Amino acid sequence: MSRPPMTPQKRRQPDSQTQPPALPESERIVYELIKSRKNMGIWIADIKREAGIQNIIVTKALKSLQSKNLIKDVVNVHNKSRKTFMAVEFEPSKEVSGGSWYSDGSLDTEFINILRMMCLKHIEDLRIATIEDIHKCIAASRIMKVECTMQQVLEIVRALALDKEIEELKSTGVAEFSMVQSGKICYRRSRGRQGPSVGHLSSIPCGMCPRISECTPEGVISPNTCVYYKQWLKLEF
Template structure:
């Protein structure tokens, strides 16, 4: 469901030109996904100068806003002001306001999750998420799914082992067959991987790598961070 702000009590259509109405209605119809300026021109078939002038007017009156699309940062992307952009556009909580992957925060959260997995000996995503919440080290609340992204990134970093509980011994508190995690490295060696291969490429700190697929919204072919690493 789209996150939608309370609409302005003013009726914006009253003072719009016909071209502005066409563009505003199109942008509004895209809800929290918004639309690229070139797609607007293609769908409305309005002249480029008319689109540019109308967008400038709508922006100046606060009826629409330009947002960063983390997959295509060079494109001008617009939303109606009453909507908050979808995580598909912003990258979600793993990206900062400039649309860049927040590697520093991700690494901090990785360290917190790793600490709790180590203390718990064997844990599930839910028990790690609960431990992170109880620690109160984070300003915002993170869902088990989001913490799961971080834990799976730790698996890729080779810090954590993913396995299934057999219900015996150290797994006694975890239902048989359930996916769980335990630390692979000793406490004094937990940061060795930061200078390794996985730390040097953006995938090593990206918690959304599990959702990255060729042709998908998150894709190696459209990821500018991966492209910059290849160029380097």
């Protein structure tokens, strides 16, 4: 009896997720060392010390790996002078990037102050507001040029409570809390603080702008060129 013809087995392809790309030896050593540090990255001095190859070869390997889009240099907020490298598939950890309040390695004070101002405004407007209410109002206003997260709003609101600008309360579900579920954490403007009765000028972006001292009618920083001021007035050109 003749046997059926053998079906050739397909050769298993290497897993592209785990196998390093084909690289010259020096680049492979440097790449694997960088990739092993994942989202923490590695300082260039540590690469040169741990790679076990000449510094000039390490430098050439780094340039080649960057040109191949396999690695990137990132800013470590704790030591900006240290050049740190990371494989492109990783995003820097909070320990490296500083978290959501940092931009390009620097604390984004403008974003923080604008978000703080927006939280205060919406708490005043709503009288009693939950975190979800505040976040929804900020998103709907479209004044923020960068989308903010619920966690960022929560951190700002907690800071405002510590500064005694607002009060953190538990809803009773009745009277002024009638729109909030009983037992839910909510916020209102601290009693004795200026509220919306003083008019909307109290909550314009200028009031909390970190560069207000540099703002002049004809200067580089000016009400005529301020994006936040125009959006506040709904004068988008």
